[in-house]
Structures are given as structure tokens and as C-alpha cells.
Amino acid sequence: MSTLQEHLARNVELLEMIRDNGGDLSTDGPVDFFFVARSEAGAKGLDEELRAKGFDVLVAGDQEEDGAWSVQAVRFSTVGEVTSEAFVQEMVDLATKHDAEFDGWGIAI
Numbered sequence: 001m002s003t004l005q006e007h008l009a010r011n012v013e014l015l016e017m018i019r020d021n022g023g024d025l026s027t028d029g030p031v032d033f034f035f036v037a038r039s040e041a042g043a044k045g046l047d048e049e050l051r052a053k054g055f056d057v058l059v060a061g062d063q064e065e066d067g068a069w070s071v072q073a074v075r076f077s078t079v080g081e082v083t084s085e086a087f088v089q090e091m092v093d094l095a096t097k098h099d100a101e102f103d104g105w106g107i108a109i
Contacts, residue, residue: 003092004085004088004089004092007088007091007092007102007104008083008085008088010104011083011088014083015079015083018079018107018109021109022109023079023107023109024079025078025079025080026078026079026080027078028076028077028078029076029077029078029107029108030074030075030076030107030108031074031075031076031077031079031082031105031106031107032072032073032074032105032106032107033050033055033072033073033074033075033082033091033102033104033105034070034071034072034102034103034104034105034106035070035071035072035073035095035100035101035102035103036068036069036070036071036100036101036103037068037069037070037071037098037099037100038067038068038069038099038100039067039069039099040061040069042069042098042099042100043059043069043070043071043098043100044059045097045098046071046094046095046098046100047059047071049094049097049098050071050073050094053075054075055073055074055075056073056074056075057071057072057073057074058071058072058073059071059072060072071100079107082105088102
């Protein structure tokens with residue numbers, strides 16, 4: 001499972017790549033968030049909480065028959081907000097609560 005420190009280190013690299021490609025860190029735009037839940041119940045719980053926090057959510061079932069459920073969420077935000085330590089910690093904690101893993105975020109450049 002990815003730790004907070006691993007996510008923060010990855011964010012440093014992503015921020016550099018976004019800046020290098022002319023991306024704006026302060027403009028609101030759609031940000032994709034990725035989670036992997038270990039069960040359908042975990043995926044549904046994560047779905048409910050993310051929706052309550054204003055995310056649009058897509059849950060994909062156990063397509064590889066390995067028990068993992070993909071949860072993808074989208075929310076308009078700034079890159080600066082989603083890379084803050086507090087926000088990342090919130091995503092990691094939310095995933096853990098639902099026996100899932102926060103697998104990071106992405107934007108279109």
C-alpha cells in the first residue's frame with residue numbers, strides 16, 4: 001500500500017512534469033483520482049463517501065477476477081490543492097477506511 005510519504009514524493013515529480021509541459025497549477029480543472037478496493041463492499045463505501053465530498057465516481061467491477069474493484073473519481077480542483085499534504089492524507093485515510101488503496105491522481109496536460 002502506498003504511504004503518505006510515497007504519494008508526496010510522487011507529487012513532487014508530477015508537479016515538475018506539469019510545469020515543464022506548461023501546465024497551470026492554480027487553475028481549476030477536472031482532476032482524476034484512482035483507487036483500488038479489495039471488495040465490492042469497499043468499493044461501494046468509497047463511492048458513497050467520495051460522492052458526499054462532491055466527486056463524480058465510476059466503479060468498475062472485478063474485471064480480472066482478482067477481487068479488486070477499480071474506483072475512479074473526478075472533481076474540479078487545482079493541482080495545488082490535490083497535492084497538499086492534508087488532501088493527500090485525506091485520500092489515503094478514506095481509502096484505508098474502505099479496505100482500498102489510493103492509487104494517485106492525474107490531469108490532462
